[in-house]
Structures are given as C-alpha cells and as structure tokens.
Amino acid sequence: MTIIVDSIWYHEKYHFTYFSRTTLDNPAAASDLLASILALSDFHPRLPAQRRLYEAAKEAIHKQQLTAGAKLPSSRDLAKNLAVARNTVIAAYEQLMAEGFVTGARGSGTYVAHLPQLGHGAASAPAVAQQVAPAVAPLSQRGARVGAAAAGPRFEIEPFAPGDADFSSFPIKLWQSLQNRVWREMHSELLDYSDNGGYLPLRQAITAYLRLSRSVKVNVEQVIITAGTQQSLNLCAHLLADVGETVWVEDPGYWAAQRVFQAADLAVHPVPIDKDGLAPRDSDLETRPRLMYVTPSHQYPTGAVMSLARRLQLLDIAARQQAWVLEDDYDSEFRYTGRPLASLQGLDNENRVVYIGTFSKVLYPGIKVGYMVLPPVLVEAFRSAQYDLHRPGQLMVQAALAEFISEGHFASHLRKIRQTYGARREALKRTLEKHLGSKTSITISSEESGLHLVVELPDHVDDVALSKLAAESGIRVNALSTYYLSPPVRRGLLVGYAYVTLEKISYYGKLLASIIESAER
Amino acid sequence: MTIIVDSIWYHEKYHFTYFSRTTLDNPAAASDLLASILALSDFHPRLPAQRRLYEAAKEAIHKQQLTAGAKLPSSRDLAKNLAVARNTVIAAYEQLMAEGFVTGARGSGTYVAHLPQLGHGAASAPAVAQQVAPAVAPLSQRGARVGAAAAGPRFEIEPFAPGDADFSSFPIKLWQSLQNRVWREMHSELLDYSDNGGYLPLRQAITAYLRLSRSVKVNVEQVIITAGTQQSLNLCAHLLADVGETVWVEDPGYWAAQRVFQAADLAVHPVPIDKDGLAPRDSDLETRPRLMYVTPSHQYPTGAVMSLARRLQLLDIAARQQAWVLEDDYDSEFRYTGRPLASLQGLDNENRVVYIGTFSKVLYPGIKVGYMVLPPVLVEAFRSAQYDLHRPGQLMVQAALAEFISEGHFASHLRKIRQTYGARREALKRTLEKHLGSKTSITISSEESGLHLVVELPDHVDDVALSKLAAESGIRVNALSTYYLSPPVRRGLLVGYAYVTLEKISYYGKLLASIIESAER
Structure with a gap:
C-alpha cells in the first residue's frame, strides 16, 4: 500500500489537517483507504453497509484522498477486503456513478471522476463566478425587520395572558366524530389542493352566519377560505398595495398585522386610537393611504368600539382616496350583552x-x-x-367545520363559551374593582366584549416593569405601552380572562391587584 | 301622520329615488315609516322581529328618511303599532344605541343621532379627507402580476396532467386511526399555535429520514415545519432578499415558485437548463444573485438531474457571492432505480x-x-x-404524521407508491416508444424518476396547439414551451403518469401517440 502525505488540506471550515492520497494506478491502496475510513467507530455507525461505503468513498473523494482518475478496486476485491457482500459494493458504486463521483462501466473498471471544484480543473467546468463579492448580512433588511427575535411575545397559557381563547372547552369528541364522518364518506378530491376559494358548503355556512350575525353584505362568491388571518392580511398587503405605499394601522395596535405589512414593504403609518376607535388627523392624510387596517368591533388592544360617526368617516375617506379598508373582526363573537355589533363592511356602499x-x-x-x-x-x-402563492388545502378540516356549523354545533358552542367568558370577565372585573376600586387614578375598561380587560394606569407607572413583576408571581399580563408605535403612550395592563377558571380568577385577580397597588403607590 | 316628499336622494350607487322625511318632532310618523318598511314582503323575511326592526331603522336613518334629531316613538307605542312585544322594540333600540345610530336614555326619549357622513354636519365629525384623490386600479402592480387569471393551470385529475401524485392510494383508514389516536391521547397544547418550528417528534422523524435517505446534513434544530413549499419559499424570499434583488430561477422552471418571488418584488432572472441541470453563463453573474432556486434531484419540468460538477459549481458561486441556494427537493422520493440521489445540501460545507x-x-x-x-x-x-407572519398551527396533523413515519408506515407507503409509479412510468414509456419510436425527431426522457415524462418534439411543432388538441380527446398534457421565461424555447409535452392506472395508460398512451404523430407530420 502506497500512501503519500503530500499536502495540507483545508478541511471543513476551520480545521487544517494532513491527508493522504492514493496514487492513480493503485486500487489496493484505495481499498485499504476505504477500509481504514470504515474502521473508524464513529463513521456513521448506524447506516447500512452499502451506505457507509458510499459515504466513505464520497468523503475520500472530497478530501482528495482519492484523486481524479484514480482507479478503484474491483467490486470483488473490495468486497473481500471489507468482508461484505459483493452486491453491497456494486450498489455503492452504482450510486456513486449515478451522482457523478465516479465514472466507468462494468468490466472496464471504476475511476474517480474529474470534479472542477475539487481543483481537478476538468475542461467541462464552466468558468463563471471567479470574482468574490463583498460580504453581506445573512438576512435581508426586511428579514431583519420581521425576523428580529424581539418580536412580540408568543401566546402562552398562563393566567391572564391576553389574546388567546380557552380552547380546552372545544368539543373534541364531537369534532372527532365529524372528522371521522368526512374521512369515511370522503370524496378523494378533498385530499387535493383547493382551487376555488375553499370548500363550498363551508363558504355557504360562513355566508349565512355573517349575514345574520354580523350584518355583512355578502354573497357566497365573495367568500375565500384562508389559512387564517395572517394569510388573509398577507394577500391583501401584496395584492392591494405596492412597495413603499402607505398602510394605516391603529396606534396602539396588533403587532402581528404590522409584521405582515412590514414584510410586504409597506410604509406603516400609525393613526391614533381614542375611545371611539380610529381618530385620523388631517396630517394623517398627507400621504395617501392605500390600505387602512382596523379592528372596529373591539379594538386591539384598547377594546374601544368604533363609533358610527367614525365608521362613516373612515368609509368616506376610503371612497375618496380609493383606499381599501381591512376590517379585522377577530373576536367580534365575544360580546356579552346584546347582539354583536354590526360590521363596518355592512355600512359600506362603495x-x-x-x-x-x-x-x-x-x-x-x-x-x-x-x-x-x-x-x-x-x-x-x-x-x-x-x-x-399559497396552494390552499386542508379541505377535510373545512368539510368537518362545515358540518359543525350547519348542524348547529357552532352556534351552541359559541353560546356556551360566551357565557363562560362573560362570567369570567365579570368575576375578574369584580375582583379588580373590589381591590383597586378606591383608586381614582386607575380605570378598568368597561366594554362588554372581547377576551381581555385593560387596566389603565397613571402615566408615572412603568407598565413594562409592572408586567415583569407580575410574571415573577406567575401572572402573564402585557404592558399597554408596548402596543404603541409613537408617543404619547398610555400606561396599563392587558389582562386576559378567557382561559382562567372562575376559582383561579379570584386568587390571581387579588394577587394582580396587590401587585398593581404596590407599583402605583 | 306627516310625510313630506321634499327631495331627491342619491340612493345606493346608481338609482335615484324619491323618499320621504319625518319631521323632527313626529314620533308617530316615524312609527308609521318603520311599519311601512317592515310591511315590505321582501324586507329580510327570515330575520327575527327584533333584527328586522333594527334593520328597518338603520335603513331609514341611512336614507335620511329619519333625520338627525328626529324623535322615535316610545317603545310602548311602537310595539303597539307593529304588533310586536315591547321587549323586541327595546332590544332593537338598545342595539341601535350601542352602534351609535340613536341616542338617549330610557325615560328621556330616543333620538336619531347626528352622523356627519349623512350630511348632518355634526360638530363631532373630524374635518379630514375632503380632497378626492385621482382614480387608481383596484390591484397593486405586484397584485396584477401575481393575481392575473392567466396564471398557470391548476392541477386536475385527468389522464396525464403532470405535477400531481396519485393520492387515492393514500392509506386513509390507517391515517384515520392515527388521527383518532392523537386526538384521544391529546395534550391540549396541540390545539394551540406552534411556536418552535413545529412538533418536535415530527422534526426528529424528518431529521432521521433526511440524513438516511437524502444525505442531508441536519440537526433537529435546523428543521422548521411549514404549511408547504409555498410558505417555505415565501419566508426565504422575504427574509433573505430585499425588493429588487435578484433571484435565479431555472428556465424552463416551476411557475408557482416564480409567482412567490414576484410577489416578494424580487427580480426574477432566468438561467438556462441543459441536460446537466442549471447552466449559468458568465453574463448571469453580472447582477449578483441573492437567491438561487433549483430543483437538482429532478429538474422541473425537464427532469434533468444536476451533475456533480454543476452542483459543486453552484455551491462555489453561492459561497463566493454569499448567495443562498434554495434546493427544492419536491419529488426526490420518486426515483425508481437505485437509492435517491444525494441532496445538494449534503455537499455544501459553507x-x-x-x-x-x-x-x-x-x-x-x-x-x-x-x-x-x-x-x-x-x-x-x-x-x-x-x-x-404565518402563526403556524395544525399540530394535530403533525402529530399524526410523526406517528405515521415513526411506525414505519411512511417507508412502506413510499415503497408501495414507488413501485406503482415505476410500473406506470414503464408502461407509458413502452407505449409511447412503441408508437413513436420510429421517429428520430422525437425523444422521450429517460430519467428514471419523478412523476412525469417529457416527450421532446422538433422545433416546428406547436406544442401549445398540440396540448389543446390532446385536451379535446380528454388528455391533459402541458406544453414544455410554456415553462420558459426567455428564448430559445424547446418544444415538447409533459406527460404525467402518477395517477393513471395501468389499464388506462395503454389506451390513453396510444391515443396521445397518434395525436403527436399527426401533429409532427
């Protein structure tokens, strides 16, 4: 066996190491080299023999231990040397040949191929890309904007984390039986992509629901099922506005919507929120808005319900400016007194x-x-x-959901969770008022809807510090000030009640009140 | 009752109509007006009484039949006039009040509110938005690019439509039982969003599969579960490249990937494909690519397997230019002879x-x-x-899939469909060769992988016309030339075999051959 140590090889990224080369006409040396690689106990110990041999040869070629043109041992000789079946070697050689690492035909011998990037300088190598470009950051600028780890906190199921509903009340057994039914009865096209805006019976059920409960003016053709609000917003941002155009967002407002607009390279323009919802100033119209993103039924996070005057004003701006209003009706189902408020869409004649x-x-x-x-x-x-852009699917889930709605389960589930949340809301409010009611500087939001309360605090209270303090007691509340894009910010805490049971509400509510009181002093 | 016909009102968008106004101090007139609206048989016939009354009042206010400041009848009087329960009227009034259409408190009377956009000129109306902007197109420019109805044909299950697999062979009963198991045993957090890149056991199963079968260098932390390739590409396009930066795409290539890049406002730069895959020219490097989108295992649509030399060249360009290579390994599982080719990713040390x-x-x-x-x-x-940006979910599906893989069903399903498709591929190839084999101007692709064959045709054949001709006989084949972004285009047909049964293949194959022959003559 002839091994020539003749060079230093730049191995992987950071390690220099010596290596040995086989001479071109020495199949026996190549055989021993492969045997020595395979003898390493940490060399892919769990792979099948054929695959290990393939990997060993690839590694030796990569490291130029087997150089271009080197003749490999015959399958018979190598099998003998490695004590494996000859078919194992043949299969490994065939794979190496299919992938271009070796050349040759059975009978005429197997040779290491000429691979340009390994310094073999084969004539077949195109000559492009010799220049080296200057360094760039791994993320694009917009990627850095939206991919920053400092993005909004992720939802968690801890007492009082706002935003999430109590999905533990979801009727799992019923859902399972509906799922089984659609899978049993199923038409195989429900396994395919969805290319017509979604499963028709679900779109019909949604149409009926929105007409009756949300006063939306809608025909079934106008309904498109999406993979959730983020996909809906993504489509609107890309299809309705171009790079650099302006989108109005509520200030304070919903983080994740802003991220979608940022990723779509829109200019995010904050418009203030007051107790009547979006309150545009003359200055806000200096740049023509292309989109206006609003949560009129229950503003996120303040809970404000947009007044009729403001709704009409917004529609008027939209009509004059030919802007699109994106009405995110994310939790309008949760109104605890009276019927849900009518949608903004239902007022729009344009x-x-x-x-x-x-x-x-x-x-x-x-x-x-x-x-x-x-x-x-x-x-x-x-x-x-x-x-x-999205190749929509999940028609089986849509089919189960259509049955869930059309059989009345949706309405009864909604009634049930509305009662549950309403009771939790009342309990939380009562607890907080009992312990904080004497403080005139503290206001607890009174809107009878949504999944969280806002406890408004005086300007001198650091609500971010307060939310950290609460976290130490196992209470997750978000600081109102963190939802603002521009000053002046209001201070306060978002307190979610949807998935905290009544028994826990009085305990944690009292605890939270004492934390707030200590900070407010 | 006093009804004064005093004006012409611009009604909805295109209709002029007479209307009547109540005087401000005439609740009885208002009562009669509401009664007359409700008497119309087509006025929301199916809504409950309370909701109909609410809608009637809203309509009258909108049309200014009930003007700002007009006093409404007492709930008792109106209930009597309409012959409904008094609670019905009270509930409707409360809803109107909650939404700002009327004002007042119980006992002091109910009045139509001052609404600026209805011409009431209330002082509370902000003065913004008086200017009217020039007209704009409904879609953004990028929206027009990607939303054009002329987008690529949608997948259909007809003989020989390329791109789709035969999902009718999917083991539905088994899948259902796995789904039921995860729903039964489930931990409620699987109903929540997924915030860590996806369900860990599925990421582990994928990691093991990719290491073994695709020679991917991967640790489980590097794996992120997405809602499919379009979402993966969408994230890459936005996070790794900025507006106007260049993405290399294969020419001919995959439409839907190009749409994602267009929607992300990237400059789509076509790079030619030859029998060894992507073949960049020196001129292609004049603009620095930020992304390079490739399908090395089985180029879509030509079927070319990227050679090792080209793979190393591409990785070299990527390293020098600090570009990102997006390796779309969409159907590498379907290789009918030998092991699947190793991934490009596995060759990359940078x-x-x-x-x-x-x-x-x-x-x-x-x-x-x-x-x-x-x-x-x-x-x-x-x-x-x-x-x-996407709020990923569907953890229950991910959990079922993790069990499907870890229990070995994935491997056996793959073996089964690989055999099925391989046999169909052979049958199609044999049929086409038998009927077209004598034509030296026609080449049938020989790559033993993927879900479709390419029948290459001489330049003088109009492959688009040919595919239309085939469609008239119920055969769906795509014209190769439509996958090109720039000349010169090659002519041919993409013939999918994955979901055509063996019996049908010989019938449709022969029919297709005769259509091709007639056009080629």
Whole structure:
C-alpha cells in the first residue's frame, strides 16, 4: 500500500489537517483507504453497509484522498477486503456513478471522476463566478425587520395572558366524530389542493352566519377560505398595495398585522386610537393611504368600539382616496350583552371593505381556518393569487367545520363559551374593582366584549416593569405601552380572562391587584 | 301622520329615488315609516322581529328618511303599532344605541343621532379627507402580476396532467386511526399555535429520514415545519432578499415558485437548463444573485438531474457571492432505480443551502405540511418570522404524521407508491416508444424518476396547439414551451403518469401517440 502525505488540506471550515492520497494506478491502496475510513467507530455507525461505503468513498473523494482518475478496486476485491457482500459494493458504486463521483462501466473498471471544484480543473467546468463579492448580512433588511427575535411575545397559557381563547372547552369528541364522518364518506378530491376559494358548503355556512350575525353584505362568491388571518392580511398587503405605499394601522395596535405589512414593504403609518376607535388627523392624510387596517368591533388592544360617526368617516375617506379598508373582526363573537355589533363592511356602499374573520378564537388556534369577504372586483385575482402563492388545502378540516356549523354545533358552542367568558370577565372585573376600586387614578375598561380587560394606569407607572413583576408571581399580563408605535403612550395592563377558571380568577385577580397597588403607590 | 316628499336622494350607487322625511318632532310618523318598511314582503323575511326592526331603522336613518334629531316613538307605542312585544322594540333600540345610530336614555326619549357622513354636519365629525384623490386600479402592480387569471393551470385529475401524485392510494383508514389516536391521547397544547418550528417528534422523524435517505446534513434544530413549499419559499424570499434583488430561477422552471418571488418584488432572472441541470453563463453573474432556486434531484419540468460538477459549481458561486441556494427537493422520493440521489445540501460545507421538502407529493396535496432545513445562522430569525407572519398551527396533523413515519408506515407507503409509479412510468414509456419510436425527431426522457415524462418534439411543432388538441380527446398534457421565461424555447409535452392506472395508460398512451404523430407530420 502506497500512501503519500503530500499536502495540507483545508478541511471543513476551520480545521487544517494532513491527508493522504492514493496514487492513480493503485486500487489496493484505495481499498485499504476505504477500509481504514470504515474502521473508524464513529463513521456513521448506524447506516447500512452499502451506505457507509458510499459515504466513505464520497468523503475520500472530497478530501482528495482519492484523486481524479484514480482507479478503484474491483467490486470483488473490495468486497473481500471489507468482508461484505459483493452486491453491497456494486450498489455503492452504482450510486456513486449515478451522482457523478465516479465514472466507468462494468468490466472496464471504476475511476474517480474529474470534479472542477475539487481543483481537478476538468475542461467541462464552466468558468463563471471567479470574482468574490463583498460580504453581506445573512438576512435581508426586511428579514431583519420581521425576523428580529424581539418580536412580540408568543401566546402562552398562563393566567391572564391576553389574546388567546380557552380552547380546552372545544368539543373534541364531537369534532372527532365529524372528522371521522368526512374521512369515511370522503370524496378523494378533498385530499387535493383547493382551487376555488375553499370548500363550498363551508363558504355557504360562513355566508349565512355573517349575514345574520354580523350584518355583512355578502354573497357566497365573495367568500375565500384562508389559512387564517395572517394569510388573509398577507394577500391583501401584496395584492392591494405596492412597495413603499402607505398602510394605516391603529396606534396602539396588533403587532402581528404590522409584521405582515412590514414584510410586504409597506410604509406603516400609525393613526391614533381614542375611545371611539380610529381618530385620523388631517396630517394623517398627507400621504395617501392605500390600505387602512382596523379592528372596529373591539379594538386591539384598547377594546374601544368604533363609533358610527367614525365608521362613516373612515368609509368616506376610503371612497375618496380609493383606499381599501381591512376590517379585522377577530373576536367580534365575544360580546356579552346584546347582539354583536354590526360590521363596518355592512355600512359600506362603495365596496371598499375587505372583511376578515377567523375560527382561531372561537374553536382553537391551531385549526388555521380563516376567511375573507372580498369586494366583487377583487375576487378573481385573489382566488388566483391564493392558489399560486399559497396552494390552499386542508379541505377535510373545512368539510368537518362545515358540518359543525350547519348542524348547529357552532352556534351552541359559541353560546356556551360566551357565557363562560362573560362570567369570567365579570368575576375578574369584580375582583379588580373590589381591590383597586378606591383608586381614582386607575380605570378598568368597561366594554362588554372581547377576551381581555385593560387596566389603565397613571402615566408615572412603568407598565413594562409592572408586567415583569407580575410574571415573577406567575401572572402573564402585557404592558399597554408596548402596543404603541409613537408617543404619547398610555400606561396599563392587558389582562386576559378567557382561559382562567372562575376559582383561579379570584386568587390571581387579588394577587394582580396587590401587585398593581404596590407599583402605583 | 306627516310625510313630506321634499327631495331627491342619491340612493345606493346608481338609482335615484324619491323618499320621504319625518319631521323632527313626529314620533308617530316615524312609527308609521318603520311599519311601512317592515310591511315590505321582501324586507329580510327570515330575520327575527327584533333584527328586522333594527334593520328597518338603520335603513331609514341611512336614507335620511329619519333625520338627525328626529324623535322615535316610545317603545310602548311602537310595539303597539307593529304588533310586536315591547321587549323586541327595546332590544332593537338598545342595539341601535350601542352602534351609535340613536341616542338617549330610557325615560328621556330616543333620538336619531347626528352622523356627519349623512350630511348632518355634526360638530363631532373630524374635518379630514375632503380632497378626492385621482382614480387608481383596484390591484397593486405586484397584485396584477401575481393575481392575473392567466396564471398557470391548476392541477386536475385527468389522464396525464403532470405535477400531481396519485393520492387515492393514500392509506386513509390507517391515517384515520392515527388521527383518532392523537386526538384521544391529546395534550391540549396541540390545539394551540406552534411556536418552535413545529412538533418536535415530527422534526426528529424528518431529521432521521433526511440524513438516511437524502444525505442531508441536519440537526433537529435546523428543521422548521411549514404549511408547504409555498410558505417555505415565501419566508426565504422575504427574509433573505430585499425588493429588487435578484433571484435565479431555472428556465424552463416551476411557475408557482416564480409567482412567490414576484410577489416578494424580487427580480426574477432566468438561467438556462441543459441536460446537466442549471447552466449559468458568465453574463448571469453580472447582477449578483441573492437567491438561487433549483430543483437538482429532478429538474422541473425537464427532469434533468444536476451533475456533480454543476452542483459543486453552484455551491462555489453561492459561497463566493454569499448567495443562498434554495434546493427544492419536491419529488426526490420518486426515483425508481437505485437509492435517491444525494441532496445538494449534503455537499455544501459553507452553509449556503436551504433545503426544502414537502409531504404533498408523497401523502396527499391538501395535507399542507412541508419543511425546511436551514443553515444554523438563519434558524432563530425564521422561527420568529414564521410565528409572526404565518402563526403556524395544525399540530394535530403533525402529530399524526410523526406517528405515521415513526411506525414505519411512511417507508412502506413510499415503497408501495414507488413501485406503482415505476410500473406506470414503464408502461407509458413502452407505449409511447412503441408508437413513436420510429421517429428520430422525437425523444422521450429517460430519467428514471419523478412523476412525469417529457416527450421532446422538433422545433416546428406547436406544442401549445398540440396540448389543446390532446385536451379535446380528454388528455391533459402541458406544453414544455410554456415553462420558459426567455428564448430559445424547446418544444415538447409533459406527460404525467402518477395517477393513471395501468389499464388506462395503454389506451390513453396510444391515443396521445397518434395525436403527436399527426401533429409532427
């Protein structure tokens, strides 16, 4: 066996190491080299023999221990040397040949191929890419904006974390039986992609629900099922606005919507929120908005309900500016007194509103089924773009959901969780008022809807520090000030009650009140 | 009752109509007006009484039949006039009040509110938005690019439509029992969003599979579960490249990937494909690529396998230019002879490759589960951005899939469909060769992989016309020339065999051959 140590090889990224080369005409040396690699106990110990041999040869070629043109041992000789079946060697050689590492035909011998990037300088290597470009950051600028780890906190199931609903009340057995039914009865096209805006019976059920409960003006053709609100917003941001165009967002407002607009390279323009919802100033119109993102039924996070005057004003701006209003009706189902407020979309006679809804809050977050009601002029482009950009699917889930709604389970589930949440809301409010009621500087939001309360605090209280303090006691509350994009910020805490049981509410509510009191002093 | 016809009102968008106004101090007139609206048989006939009254009042206010400041009848009087329960009227009034259409408190009377946009000119109306902006197109420019209805044909289950796998062979009963198991045993956090790159056991199963079968260098932390390849590409396009930066795509290539890059405002730069895969020219490097999108295992649509020399060249360009390679390994599972070819990612020592895979082809399209293997430096940003931009979910499906793989069903399903498709491929090839074999101007692709064959035709054949001709006989084949972004185009037909049964293949294959022959003559 001839081994020539003749060079230093730049190994992997950071390690220099000596290596040995086989001479071109020495199959026996190549055989021993492969045997020595395979003898290493940590060399892919769990792979089958054929695969280990293939990996060993590839590694030796990569490291130029087996150089271009080197003749490999015959399959018979190598099998003998390695004490494996000859077919194992033949299979490994065939794989190496298929992938271009070795050349040759059976009978005429097997040779290491000429591979340009390994310094073999084969004539077949195209000559491009000799220049080295200057270094760049791994992420794009927009990637750095949206991919920053400092993004909003992720939902967690801890007492008082706002935003999430209590999906433990979801009727799992019933859902399972509906799922089984659609899988049993199923038409195989439900396994395919969805190319017409979603499963028709579900779109019909949503149409009926929105007409009756949300006063949305809608025909079934206008409804497109999406994989949730983020996908709905993503489509709107890309299809309705170009790079650099302006989107109005509520300030304070919903983080994740802002991220979608940022990723779509829109100019995010904050418009203040007051007790009547979005309150645009003359200065806000200096740049023409292309999109206006609002949560009129229950503003996130303040809970404000947009007044009728403001709704009409917003629609008027949209009509004059030919802007699109994106109405995110994310939790309008949770109104505890009276009927849910009518949608903004239902007031619009100019077809400027895209109505966006979701089943994440009412059923369970991971279901990933949402919907949009589009102005008729947009329907065809949105269907086509959704198909090309997202390849929608999950028709089996949509079919189960359609049955869930049409059999009345949706309405009764909604009634049930509305009662549950309403009671929890009352209990939380009562507890907080009992312990904080004497403080005139503290206001507890009174809107009878949604999944969280806002405890407003005086300006001198550091609500971020307060939320950290609460976290130390196992209470997760978000600071109101962190939802603002521009000053002045209001101070306060978002307190979610949806999945805290009544028994825990009085305990944790009292604890939270004492923490707030200590900070406010 | 006093009704004054005093004006013409611009009604809805296109209709002029007379209307009547109540005087401000005439509750009886208002009562009669509401009664007359409700008497219309087509006025929301199916809504409950309370809701109909609410709608009637809203309509009258909108049309200014009830003007600002007009006093409404007492609930007792109106209930009597309409012959409904008094509670019905009270509930409707409360809803109107909650939404701002009327004002007042019980006892002091109910009045129509001052609403600026209805011309009431209330002082509370902000003065913004008086200017009218010039008209704009409904879609953004990028929306028009990607939303055009002329987008690629949607997959259909007809003989020879390329791209889709035969999901009718998916083991539905087994899948159902796995689903039931995870729903029965379930931990409620599987109903929540997924915030750590996906369900850990599924990521582990994918890691093991990719290491063994695809020679991917991967640790479980690098794997992120996505809602399919389009979501994977969407994240890469936004996080790794900025507006106007260049992405290399294969020419001819995969439409839907190009749409994602277009929607992300990247400059799509076509690079030619030859029999060894991507063949970059010196001129292609004049603009620095930020991304390079390739399908090395089985180029879509030509079927070319990228040679080792080209793979190393591409990795070299990526390292020098600090570009990212997006390796879409969409159907590498379907290799009918030997082991699947190793991935490009496995050759890369510089961590410039994002490996992208999917379960859509192997299981069923609508499952919407795909994955990415990311270079370590990108993992945290991608996880964070995926959470914010897409709110991933479907953990129950992921859990069922993890069991499907770890119990060996995935491997056996793969073996089974590989055999099925291999046999169908052989039958199609044999049929076409038998009937077209004498034509030296026609080549049938010989690559033993994928889900379709390419029948290459001479330049004078109009392959688009030919595919239309075939469609008239119920055969769906795509014209090769339509996959090109720039000349010169090659002519041919993509013939999918994956879901055509053996019996049908000889019939349709012969028919297709005769159609091709007639056109080629």
